[in-house]
Amino acid sequence: MAEAMKYGQQEFEVTLPSELIVAELEPNAVELPQRTAAEHIRYALDHPIDSKPLKELVHPGETVCLIISDVTRRWQSPETYIPVLIEELESAGIRDEDILILSATGTHRRQTPEEHAGLVTKAVYDRIRVEDHVCTDEDNLTLVGTTSYGTPVWLDKRALACDHIVLTGGVVYHFMAGFGGGRKSILPGIAGRDTIMKNHNLALNPGLGNGSNPEVRSANMNEHNPVHADMMEACAMAHPTFLVNVVVNDAQEIIAAFAGNWNTAHRAATELVDKMYGVPAEKKTPLVIASAGGYPKDLNFYQTIKTLCNALEIVEDNGTIILVTKSDEGFGSEDTRRQIADYPTMLEREKDLRTNFSIGAFIGYLFAESAEKYHMIAVTDMAQEEFGYAKIHAVKTLDAALALSRELNGGRDLPATLMPHGANTLPKLH
Numbered sequence: 001m002a003e004a005m006k007y008g009q010q011e012f013e014v015t016l017p018s019e020l021i022v023a024e025l026e027p028n029a030v031e032l033p034q035r036t037a038a039e040h041i042r043y044a045l046d047h048p049i050d051s052k053p054l055k056e057l058v059h060p061g062e063t064v065c066l067i068i069s070d071v072t073r074r075w076q077s078p079e080t081y082i083p084v085l086i087e088e089l090e091s092a093g094i095r096d097e098d099i100l101i102l103s104a105t106g107t108h109r110r111q112t113p114e115e116h117a118g119l120v121t122k123a124v125y126d127r128i129r130v131e132d133h134v135c136t137d138e139d140n141l142t143l144v145g146t147t148s149y150g151t152p153v154w155l156d157k158r159a160l161a162c163d164h165i166v167l168t169g170g171v172v173y174h175f176m177a178g179f180g181g182g183r184k185s186i187l188p189g190i191a192g193r194d195t196i197m198k199n200h201n202l203a204l205n206p207g208l209g210n211g212s213n214p215e216v217r218s219a220n221m222n223e224h225n226p227v228h229a230d231m232m233e234a235c236a237m238a239h240p241t242f243l244v245n246v247v248v249n250d251a252q253e254i255i256a257a258f259a260g261n262w263n264t265a266h267r268a269a270t271e272l273v274d275k276m277y278g279v280p281a282e283k284k285t286p287l288v289i290a291s292a293g294g295y296p297k298d299l300n301f302y303q304t305i306k307t308l309c310n311a312l313e314i315v316e317d318n319g320t321i322i323l324v325t326k327s328d329e330g331f332g333s334e335d336t337r338r339q340i341a342d343y344p345t346m347l348e349r350e351k352d353l354r355t356n357f358s359i360g361a362f363i364g365y366l367f368a369e370s371a372e373k374y375h376m377i378a379v380t381d382m383a384q385e386e387f388g389y390a391k392i393h394a395v396k397t398l399d400a401a402l403a404l405s406r407e408l409n410g411g412r413d414l415p416a417t418l419m420p421h422g423a424n425t426l427p428k429l430h
Contacts, residue, residue, distance in 0.1 A: 025314075164241040182262060323422075
């Protein structure tokens with residue numbers, strides 16, 4: 001019996017004949033040391049990768065900038081690792097007044113004092129300066145160079161003014177950069193808006209009308225992914241001293257931490273993520289049924305991009321993708337809605353995207369582009385008319401989606417791959 005597909009707080013049974021279910025992809029079971037979150041951090045600090053321990057790299061009288069993610073990445077639990085890092089710096093003789101905690105907001109909004117305290121703990125917030133990066137604040141930006149991709153690298157001068165930059169964050173699959181964490185603390189984290197826009201535009205092939213670059217995708221962190229490679233060049237210009245990155249499980253609990261060299265310690269974290277969520281698959285199938293994983297993973301359509309990107313890895317050309325995503329909160333991004341609903345052609349979408357690039361707009365573009373190449377059916381609470389011009393079919397139940405799939409495919413049921421945890425299972429073809 002196939003696992004049910006979660007949908008908000010409900011679930012749908014998969015009513016396909018068992019002989020048509022080619023594969024059901026689940027995350028891999030990985031044995032990891034049992035430690036508390038704080039113990040994972042301390043272990044990583046005591047066993048740095050390709051680096052001396054942090055307390056041997058910093059010296060009394062020197063200044064340190066700790067870069068943390070913002071509230072949109074709260075799942076990383078920075079309130080767990082920041083106090084441990086502060087203790088480590090203190091043990092090396094670094095004074096509170098010589099530490100700056102800079103939140104890598106990228107293009108996101110400023111945060112409230114309450115949010116800052118929540119990210120670092122009230123005890124740390126009361127002692128140590130916590131500030132937001134603001135990508136449009138040109139007075140606080142310095143040009144440190146230009147990448148080989150032509151991206152001018154404007155970075156927050158407050159970080160650059162410190163003797164040491166320490167990167168922190170969490171590592172998950174990322175549909176543009178390959179993986180989150182690592183170099184993303186610098187670009188987009190503390191970069192100027194122009195730098196971020198130029199970098200993100202590398203997700204599109206050169207020349208209007210040429211669409212998205214297929215190398216810009218989850219788990220691809222090689223030189224052929226220009227978004228990642230550009231980020232690496234920008235990060236190298238900031239000369240980070242050290243990195244601490246965490247990996248979390250489905251319940252958003254820290255299950256591992258990696259510390260040391262900003263490049264190789266990050267790579268070690270990505271290898272664990274791949275081991276957990278990169279799932280072997282035998283072959284592509286003409287139908288893929290993928291659930292975002294139910295509440296809260298399917299609160300909005302924006303979040304469902306992870307599920308779509310994973311499903312695209314295993315669906316045959318011109319196949320059918322059924323996305324199970326309740327999306328109580330609608331699109332979750334006005335830019336995503338605009339790209340999906342408002343433009344009659346892909347060319348018009350692409351023109352808008354190149355001019356007004358944002359992650360939300362790119363997500364909308366990818367949905368619309370995929371719906372041009374595949375039959376895309378969304379099992380969702382959203383109404384059909386909300387999807388405007390995009391070729392996305394909206395239905396209310398999985399049975400209705402399967403009936404529509406039959407209709408679109410000459411009256412027959414198709415061999416299918418099931419992805420009940422679609423947001424974090426990435427199919428890897430043998």
